[in-house]
Amino acid sequence: MAEISLEEAERCNYNRQNQLKAFDETKSGVKGLVDSGLSKVPKIFINQQLKLERNNIQKQEPLTSINGGIPIIDLTRLDEDPDLRRGIVETVGEACEKWGFFQVINHGIPVTTLDAMIDGIRGFHEQENETKKEYYCRDYTRKVNYNSNFDLYWAETTNWRDTLTCVMAPRQPLPQELPIICRDILIEYSNEVMKLGQTLLGLMSEALGLKRGYMEEIGCGEGLFMVGHYYPPCPEPELTLGTSSHTDSGFFTVLLQDQIGGLQVLHQNQWLDVDFIHGALVLNLGDMMQLISNDKFKSVHHRVLTNKRGPRISIASFFRTHLPPENASRLYGPIKELVSEENPPLFRETTIKDFVSSYYSKALDSSTLQYLRL
C-alpha cells in the first residue's frame, strides 16, 4: 500500500476542518444540505468503517435480525398490586443486567402526548430557516441550543443528524427561552418524563435490592437533558450513520422514536434493531448507572442507521445533570450496599461534572467508563 506523506495528510485534515467550518457556518444543518437537493453524501459524513462492515455483511450474513428480542415491559397497575410489582421488578432487573435496553408500554404518558412531542420536534426542524437559525449555537452553557453534531470539530466522521437540545431540569428554562413552535409540548412532555423517571428509578433500585427511594435520594432523577433529533432522508445510507456507536453518559435515557426505524443496539456482538412500537418508550442505561451499580447494570453501545425514507425524529431524555454548579461536587461511585469483600468496588468515585467533561472531550464511540475502572 502506498504511504501518504505527512504533508498530504495535513492537507486532507486541513480540508476537512475547512469543510466542517463551511458546513457549520450555513447554520442549516444536514437538513439544509438535503433541501439544497444534493444526491451524494459529502465527504465529511463518510464513515469508512460502516462501508467495510456493509461490504463484509453482504458476503456473509444479514446485517440485523428483526425484532431482536429486546424486552418489552408492561407497567400496567404497577402501584396497585404488590405481586405484580415484584414480577415487574424482576423483569426490569433482568433487562438491566442482560440487555441494558428495554421498551416500556402502559407507562402512563398518553400516546397523544408522545405523538405531539414528535410533531413538535419535527415542527422545530422544519420551520422557516431564518427563525431556526437564531438558535444555532455551540455554547453548551446555554440551556437551549440547536446545531448539527455537538462533536462536529473533534469527531472522526460527521453524523447525518441535526439536534435541538434543552436542559429541562433541575431548573427549567424560562418558557420564553424555549422555541415557540414546541414550547408547550416540551414542557408537558418533560414533566411527564420526570414522573416516569421516578417510577423507573424505584423499579431499578428495588431490582438491585435497595429501598425504592434509594436512587432518587442520591439524585439520579434530578437532571433532565433533552435532545430532539432530526435525521433527514439520506441519498446513500450505506456511507454514513445518523448517530455513531456510543453509550449514553447519564444514569438512564428515555427515548421516544417515530416509525421510521434505524436505532440498533449491540447485543452479544450483533447489531439488533430496536423496533418501533406506537405508544412505547425505549429505555437504556447510561455509564453512570453502570458505575453506581458496580457493573451489575449495563450501559450498552447503540447507534442509528440512516435511511432513504424519512426524516426520522427521535427525542432522547437523559437523566443527568448537565451544567455546573448543579450537583458539581457530589461524588458517585459504586453504591456501598452493593459492594463487599467478595464484591469489591470496580470503579473510582467521580463527580458528574468531571464525568461529563471527560465524556465530551473524547470521540463519541470511545468509553469514559474505562478511565474510572480500578
Ligand code: OGA
Ligand atoms: C442519543 C441516542 C438514539 C436515537 O441521543 O444518545 O442514542 O434513536 N439517540 O436517536
Ligand code: NI
Ligand atoms: Ni444514545
